[in-house]
Amino acid sequence: MSAAIAPAGLFDCRDAYVRTVEELAVQDDRIVAVVNDSVGSSKLGKFQERFPDRLVNVGIAEQNMVGVGAGLANGGKIPFVSGASCFLSARALEQIKADCAYSHANVKLCGISSGVAYGELGATHHSIEDIAWLRAIDRLTVIVPADPWQTAEAIKAAAAHDGPVYIRISRMPVPELERDDAVFRIGKAERLRPGTDIAIIANGTLVHHAVSAARRLEVDGIAAQVINMATISPMDVEMLAQAAATGAIVTAEEGLAHGGLGGAVAEYCATHSPVRMRMLGFPGFLPTGSAQWLMNRFGLNADGITAAARDLLKVKAR
Structure with a gap:
């Protein structure tokens, strides 16, 4: 698919990804890229021009691509x-499990155009199961950045981290989130809004919708805290405990809620702090349609999050 230009005020996180990888490569000649005939969709064209000997294109052979990455990591x-x-x-998946995680190879796996970004290409191109699959793999760090700033910081953190990391990088346009004294650390969530009535936990493309939902709930007199749970594995259990203390949690993600972020939060709460929950995500194989249509169709937007919170608290809209 040809790359679309993001509307004004919205950003393609792939741009932050490639810009950061190039900056790291200038500073560290150990940085290399491995692709599966995806230079264009990964936006690594400039990287290839600047570092022609540091990009390996294995063709459409994903298993080989991960194996080559593991071999390069073993070579320093x-x-x-x-x-x-x-x-x-x-x-x-097997190579990610055996060659990267089990072998503790220092590979940075970058899942491009995640979720339903390839909406019109149908279920074969929807990536809604990846978090459920990958967070089950031991010793694999899993990160789902929410905006360009966090994408860049996640790439920097992944490069400095000793071990395999999966970073989910969206191509769906998102706004820059408003932050005060922002710091990204693997395994640490960030609270974007305080609140004591309910917690909305989201990641990736759903975070800015979660913030919008919290603003709407404020009109109803509901104080909703918003947590950006960018790191799925390992999770910030201290932040989860604080979220559960509100007595109600809504999770929202661009993927399967069962097994994904929602599943991870539910697992923690069930064993540590039982709480009322609603888990927003896709139900399974999806119809063919644009990414925006699919997100709206299944309530993965500010309207859906707001409705889920009201239903959980049994509050009617004003």
């Missing part, structure tokens, strides 16, 4: 293995 390189998340996470 820091490979950023970049490909469409639907193929990277599914076709190469």
